[in-house]
Amino acid sequence: MRNHITRHFSRLLSGLTIAFTIGLTGPAAATDKDTISAPVMLRSQVSVDNDQIRLGDVFLNVDKYAERTIARAPGPGKSITLKASWLWRVANFYSLDWRPTSKLDTATVTRSSIEIDSEQMVSQIRAEIEDKYRGEGPFEIDLDRNLLSIQLPTNVEPGIRVRNLNIDQRSGRFSATVVAPAQGNILASIPLSGSIYEIIEVAVPARRLMRNEIITARDLQVIRVRKSDILRHAVTDADHLIGMAAKRVLISGNAVTLDDIQEPILVQRNTRVTVELQTDFMQLTAQGKAMQSGARGEIIQVRNLTSGKTIEAVVTGANLVTVAMPTQSAMR
Missing domain, CATH: 2.30.30.760 (SH3 type barrels.)
Structure with a gap:
């Protein structure tokens, strides 16, 4: 009888111990599971605003070494692609639980920038020329080559200035250098050259005029053209055309010369x-x-x-x- 009671008590004690153990370990296990960190993931497209690429820029869910610099960023407005093999070496160096699945696992890093386009540069050059050019009237400029935009870092004040502007008053040729930013250290410099063209107003036929037709004010329109594009004997003033007769067919929009007209x-x-x-x-x-x-x-x-x-x-x-x-x- 005593042995029976002893065995029963032992079984009861074992059950209580197991229950107690489960009660203690169950919540603890759930808590540990909740604190497991998210998996490290690669960012395929990265944007940075300074000259350094950090570990946390390229990999998500990196806490300990997120601010560590792993590479130099490209120039403002430019991009570089980090290859899968290079990224794997970086991950191993920092003991990250990540490895590429293929060569396509790359990260493209683009440096943010402030863009100064060619229109802004041409506008600034024109403003500088207006102060120095001794032309008779309005003008326009043509550059010898197309200008590429300037990309500045985001931490500088945007702006440009024109240096070393030289103008040949006789030929209309000019040269200058555009530098950026407008204040502080020069980060970009573009030499350029071009031509200045005077613009004049010219009276031209507004419609096709037949031979011997008398020109009236209604038959004319005024257009703005480069002075260099007008023939030497062109008649530019409407008052000198009205009342004259077309010596030959006159084309709409084309300048009229003295050889094209005659007294009626x-x-x-x-x-x-x-x-x-x-x-x-x-x-x-x-x-x-x-x-x-x-x-x-x-x-x-x-x-x-x-x-x-x-x-x-x-x-x-x-x-x-x-x-x-x-x-x-x-x-x-």
């Missing part, structure tokens, strides 16, 4: 004209037939309808001519 034809060939003869003592008129067309001031041949003789006369009005060298025989 006042006398047409084979038309009847009035011939005037003036002397110091008298003025005579007769009827004639124009053998040629002519504008004001031009000398044409006219046949006297009465005598049949052909004479030379100066066109002085619409269907009106005056004998160039008046003689009595000319009017017979």
